[in-house]
Amino acid sequence: MRQLQRRTFTVILAGAGLAAAWSPLARAQAAGKKLVIGFAQTGAESEWRTANTESVKAAAKAAGHELKFSDAQQKQENQIKAIRSFITQKVDVIILAPLVTTGWDTVLKEAKAAKIPVILESRNVVVKDTSTWTTFIGSDFVEEGRRAAQWLLDNTKNTTGTVNIVELQGTVGSDPAIDRKKGFDEVLKGNARYKVIRSQTGDFTRAKGKEVMEAFLKAEGKKINVLYAHNDDMAIGAIQAIEEAGLKPGKDILVIGVAAVKGAFEAMIAGKMNVSVECNPLLGPQLMEAAAKAAAGQTLPRWIKTIEGVFPAEVAAKEFPNRKY
Numbered sequence: 001m002r003q004l005q006r007r008t009f010t011v012i013l014a015g016a017g018l019a020a021a022w023s024p025l026a027r028a029q030a031a032g033k034k035l036v037i038g039f040a041q042t043g044a045e046s047e048w049r050t051a052n053t054e055s056v057k058a059a060a061k062a063a064g065h066e067l068k069f070s071d072a073q074q075k076q077e078n079q080i081k082a083i084r085s086f087i088t089q090k091v092d093v094i095i096l097a098p099l100v101t102t103g104w105d106t107v108l109k110e111a112k113a114a115k116i117p118v119i120l121e122s123r124n125v126v127v128k129d130t131s132t133w134t135t136f137i138g139s140d141f142v143e144e145g146r147r148a149a150q151w152l153l154d155n156t157k158n159t160t161g162t163v164n165i166v167e168l169q170g171t172v173g174s175d176p177a178i179d180r181k182k183g184f185d186e187v188l189k190g191n192a193r194y195k196v197i198r199s200q201t202g203d204f205t206r207a208k209g210k211e212v213m214e215a216f217l218k219a220e221g222k223k224i225n226v227l228y229a230h231n232d233d234m235a236i237g238a239i240q241a242i243e244e245a246g247l248k249p250g251k252d253i254l255v256i257g258v259a260a261v262k263g264a265f266e267a268m269i270a271g272k273m274n275v276s277v278e279c280n281p282l283l284g285p286q287l288m289e290a291a292a293k294a295a296a297g298q299t300l301p302r303w304i305k306t307i308e309g310v311f312p313a314e315v316a317a318k319e320f321p322n323r324k325y
């Protein structure tokens with residue numbers, strides 16, 4: 001059902017701009033208008049989220065738009081309140097980073113009734129009426145999960161015996177957590193020696209990632225061969241737990257993260273992490289371009305997908321100076 005709702009007419013971004021074609025008039029219309037944009041952000045739970053917020057704020061400033069920013073402290077009810085406030089203030093466009101996939105039908109209908117386009121960023125939603133949101137700008141989380149599992153298969157193919165994996169999931173019910181698990185499990189299916197022996201949410205935060213990894217280590221100890229964390233922040237927290245348990249992260253336990261944030265590069269360079277699957281938070285420029293189009297009544301692709309790679313530890317030192325988040 002989720003895949004059906006996505007109906008991806010994917011536009012692969014060319015650099016910072018959108019590849020979608022435009023009439024000169026529409027471009028002119030959209031380019032110059034100063035917008036008032038309401039941005040309902042999830043919170044500041046991770047390095048990724050902080051970089052995402054900074055990218056949106058910088059892009060709004062550079063475009064001369066007024067950005068009304070709301071930090072929901074990881075609570076959906078706060079995001080819903082923020083959207084209602086943006087509607088009352090009659091903003092031109094609403095940007096929503098939906099904490100979880102469900103529970104948005106009513107408030108998105110209110111935005112549609114108020115004729116305010118809603119742009120989803122960084123996570124998607126599952127709603128009955130998909131016309132209540134204009135476009136989703138974000139990653140293919142299923143593909144990110146596949147890439148994490150493929151790295152594991154490629155880098156353990158010369159080993160024998162069972163590979164015991166513990167998994168730190170992202171925020172329960174969130175699009176990236178659901179789909180990163182889905183992609184990872186899909187690639188490992190049929191590889192019987194790879195077993196996920198524990199899987200629990202670390203809510204995308206370092207603190208929770210450390211706490212849950214401590215519990216995994218207490219329960220499974222040296223049986224654990226691999227940690228798959230749905231984001232680098234939880235992996236970094238877990239690395240502390242692994243070291244405090246007297247084990248070597250990156251060696252005794254392979255560490256796989258997602259996002260490719262600075263902290264992950266530092267951990268890989270220190271030999272404590274093995275790979276990070278990139279998830280690009282720098283969505284600000286694409287969001288502003290999409291907001292201008294939406295405000296001008298232009299039709300947008302249903303999914304504007306970011307281009308991202310995989311960074312194993314072997315390339316970390318060389319790549320680190322080029323990283324922008």
Ligand code: GZL
Binds near residue numbers: 048138231233259
């Ligand atoms: C991904 C984003 C996720 C990141 C986490 O688009 O929604 O939320 O993977 C962040 O680090 O907290």
